[in-house]
Amino acid sequence: MQVKFVDLGRQYQDLRSEILDTVDKVFNSGWYVLGPNLEKFEEKFAEYCGVKHAIGVGNGSDALYLILASLGVGPGDEVITAPNSFVASAAAVDRTGATTVFCDVGEDMNLDPSKLEEALTERTKVVMPVHLTGRIAKMEQISQFVKRHGLLLVEDAAQAVGAKQNEKRAGSFGVAAGFSLHPLKNLFVHGDGGMITTNSDDLASHIREFRNHGLRNRDEAGFWGINSRLDEVQAAVALIKLKHLDHWNARNQEIAKAYSKALKDFVRVPEEEAGEIGVYHRYMIRTNQREELAEFLLSHEVETKVNYPIPLHLMPASNKLETCSYPMCEQLSKTILSLPIYPTMTDQEVHWVISKVKQFFYK
Ligand SMILES: Cc1ncc(COP(=O)(O)O)c(C=O)c1O
Numbered sequence: 604m605q606v607k608f609v610d611l612g613r614q615y616q617d618l619r620s621e622i623l624d625t626v627d628k629v630f631n632s633g634w635y636v637l638g639p640n641l642e643k644f645e646e647k648f649a650e651y652c653g654v655k656h657a658i659g660v661g662n663g664s665d666a667l668y669l670i671l672a673s674l675g676v677g678p679g680d681e682v683i684t685a686p687n688s689f690v691a692s693a694a695a696v697d698r699t700g701a702t703t704v705f706c707d708v709g710e711d712m713n714l715d716p717s718k719l720e721e722a723l724t725e726r727t728k729v730v731m732p733v734h735l736t737g738r739i740a741k742m743e744q745i746s747q748f749v750k751r752h753g754l755l756l757v758e759d760a761a762q763a764v765g766a767k768q769n770e771k772r773a774g775s776f777g778v779a780a781g782f783s784l785h786p787l788k789n790l791f792v793h794g795d796g797g798m799i800t801t802n803s804d805d806l807a808s809h810i811r812e813f814r815n816h817g818l819r820n821r822d823e824a825g826f827w828g829i830n831s832r833l834d835e836v837q838a839a840v841a842l843i844k845l846k847h848l849d850h851w852n853a854r855n856q857e858i859a860k861a862y863s864k865a866l867k868d869f870v871r872v873p874e875e876e877a878g879e880i881g882v883y884h885r886y887m888i889r890t891n892q893r894e895e896l897a898e899f900l901l902s903h904e905v906e907t908k909v910n911y912p913i914p915l916h917l918m919p920a921s922n923k924l925e926t927c928s929y930p931m932c933e934q935l936s937k938t939i940l941s942l943p944i945y946p947t948m949t950d951q952e953v954h955w956v957i958s959k960v961k962q963f964f965y966k
Contacts (some may be wrong), residue, residue, distance in 0.1 A: 606943050606952045608906035611786055613947035615793075618843060625839045636832055637815065640839040647845055648798055651765075652774040656807035658799040659833030660814050663761040663783025666797035667695035669831065670757055670779040671729065673809045676701045680728040684759070685714050686914045687932040688733040692759050693915050695781075701728070705916050707929035711876075712736065712887070712939075715931070716744035729755045734763035734773055736910075737789065737855075737884035738873070742768055742776045749777075757781070760800075762884040764790045765852045769878040774800040779810075784833070784841060789855070789882050790848050792837040851946035855883040858944050858953050862886055865957040869964040870896075871938075885910050886944040892963075893940050899963045905956050908941045 615622070629640060641659050649657035660666050676682060678700035684692050686705040696703040706722040709715035714732045730749050732740035749756045756777030760766075763773035764782055774780035782788075784796030801807050812819055817828030833841070859881075863872040871889035875881060887910065890896055897907050914936050916926035942956055 604952065604955045605904040606906065606948070606956055608908055608941075608943050609787060609945055610947060611791075614945075617947070618847075621843055622840055625843060626836055629836050629839050632835075635835045638835045640835045640842060641833055644833070644838040644842045644845070645798075647842060649800060651845060651848075652772045652780075652800045654775050654800045655802045655804070656800065658801075658807060658810050658814065659838055660797045660799060661831035661833065662795040663781055663785060663788075663797040664691040664695055665814070665829070665831040666761075666781030666783070666799045667691065667731075667757070667759060668698045669810050669813050669829075670781055670799055670801075670806075671695060671699045671701070671731075673806055673813055674729065674755055674757070674778065676728055679726060681724060681726040682729040682731055682757075683714075683719065683722045683727060684731040685733045685735065685932070686916045686926075686929050687712060687735065687911060687935055688759065688915060689761070689911065690915065690918070690920070691761070692731065692733050693921070696731075702726075703915075703921075703924060705924075705926055705929060705932075707931050708735075708935070709741070709931065711738060711741070711874075712935060713738065713740035714745060716741050716748060719745070719748045723752060727752070727754060729757050731757045731759055733759040733761075734766060735885075736873070736887055737763045737766050737882035738875075739763060739766050739768040739773055739776075739879065739881070742771075746776065761785075761797075762788065763882060764788065765848055766882045767880040775802075778803060779806060784837070789852060789884055790841065790844055792833075792841050792844075794837060796833045796837045796841065797831075798833070852882040854946035854948075855886075855944055856881070858948060859883045859886050861953055862888075862942060862944075862957065866960055869960060883944050885941045887939045887941050888960075889935070889938045890940065891938060893938055896960070896963050897940055900956075900959055903955075903959045903962075905959050906943060909936075909939060910941050912936055
């Protein structure tokens with residue numbers, strides 16, 4: 604049996620006629636940008652996340668940039684974030700002219716609130732936790748730190764659509780949050796897409812102009828903005844998919860549970876704390892035999908990935924930053940392995956993965 608790391612075509616097959624019908628309607632309408640589908644999706648996404656506003660943008664990277672720049676983050680400012688993220692988290696900060704300051708992560712692979720103090724300087728303006736693997740960072744402690752020091756809290760929720768902590772959804776904890784609708788995310792469109800959530804009326808209206816060239820009306824720009832909009836076709840497709848998201852996330856949770864139950868005696872499995880509902884964008888195990896296990900699984904046609912093998916502070920792109928070492932992040936980068944997890948995985952495939960991991964350790 605072959606188990607791919609992701610299989611996006613299967614989800615498409617399940618929704619094919621609805622998607623094709625919808626795309627056809629949008630194409631026929633002649634209205635492709637900033638139209639009724641985007642408006643509707645923004646309304647539904649805000650409702651889903653439990654916030655006042657949602658704004659559709661071109662991708663998750665632009666979402667983070669638009670938020671930070673709209674908050675006035677720029678040269679001379681510092682943004683604290685996690686070093687074990689996708690490159691976009693640090694790149695978004697850099698694009699504003701501000702400096703990324705990394706802070707080590709904890710056992711949950713997310714920002715360690717007890718380390719934030721070390722990263723703080725008089726230039727710190729924002730703390731931006733990344734909800735890695737679809738698990739929300741320790742928001743209560745992070746929020747307290749942010750309040751204590753008069754900072755702003757921005758969530759990089761790119762991987763965490765639908766995740767909950769104490770009944771609050773990802774995207775509703777800070778001043779704003781950025782989501783990605785990239786094909787590898789739990790809620791994805793067929794190309795690039797991103798969303799911003801916020802409860803602030805002022806921030807929302809500024810970002811709405813910013814993503815549309817800075818235009819306040821058809822002819823007049825209040826400031827120079829960028830062109831980063833979720834188009835009508837993608838918004839219409841996202842509207843279809845949003846209806847299925849909870850059900851898909853529940854299937855991911857079911858698979859994660861099966862993995863954890865079967866594998867906990869062989870590898871370190873993700874743990875959930877009380878009040879936490881992760882959406883398992885990735886299911887990451889930890890083992891000192893990472894390379895050997897990955898190779899063994901591949902020889903049995905089970906694809907795995909490492910998210911991410913190079914911490915951000917060790918990338919050439921970070922050369923100009925004054926970075927220290929972040930021991931937990933570095934250790935994780937050498938031991939983590941992501942197993943296949945997606946809602947359309949069959950029980951047989953899940954059991955095949957489990958049996959092959961076990962077989963490796965029994966060898
Ligand atoms: C943590 C994180 N932040 C930001 C992004 C950027 O999103 P996008 O690829 O839609 O630009 C991603 C997506 O890959 C991500 O995983």
